[in-house]
Amino acid sequence: MRYGDFLSLCQRSPLPVCRLFGDVVLPTCHLNPYEAGDAYFVNLPDFVISIIALLVTLYLGFRAHRRLDAVEIALLLTLFSVCLVLNIAGADFIYVSTVKANRIMADGSFASILSIVVSTAIVFIGFGFMAADTAFGISSGLKPKPSDPFYSPGLFTMYLVFPLVALVVYITAQSIIVVKYLAVRLPLIWLFSSLVCFAVAQVLLFVASKKICTGSNGKIDGAFFATLLDSAAVFCIYGFWTSITEDDTEEYEGGFKY
Known part of the structure; x- marks a missing residue:
């Protein structure tokens, strides 16, 4: 596989970014829809797990305010x-990676919040423009050539390489x-449990998705x-964060040491 070539990736994995290249390339294994009356769900397991994950995330957000x-x-x-x-709605979404390189800054301080907001905005705007330019040829600089319609090294770097670099730095x-x-x-x-979960997720999505789809007769895939x-x-x-921050309902006595 060439650096910057999405063809083989899009054939093996159900990546949202693949839709930027149109409907000319689809995963070689298609999911069979689930029927519920007149309604059809293309990826019901992913839909359900997304709802459960959203509820847990909202609960953790509620719990976080105590600290x-x-x-x-x-x-x-x-x-x-x-x-x-957006995943529940079936829309494509952009992964936004932010690097908090220096936790010595007080969490919640103006400098800390500003660094996160600015870095997130830069990545979001930059990636958003790159994605739009790849799909619609806004500047005619990033849209793949007709002779090589799935080759986009810039988008490849931003979508796949940059998150890995940000992860390593973090x-x-x-x-x-x-x-x-x-x-x-x-x-x-x-921290390292999070890294393991993320790594296994990428392996299942990029490497094993086609085999999972084929083995389940189109009922489930790596997504x-x-x-x-x-x-x-x-x-x-979140567990990592709670282990290094104070609970405002308890007096901190250095209880995080192990």
């Missing part, structure tokens, strides 16, 4: 809730800060497991 410095985790849960709502920065400045180890279990494990990864990040 100090809850602004950043609230932003994360809000963004993830938006992604789940995991590395958080590990150093937790070990060096907080001198604790238990939060790392949450279901990706939603399930991506949700678990976010919930583990």
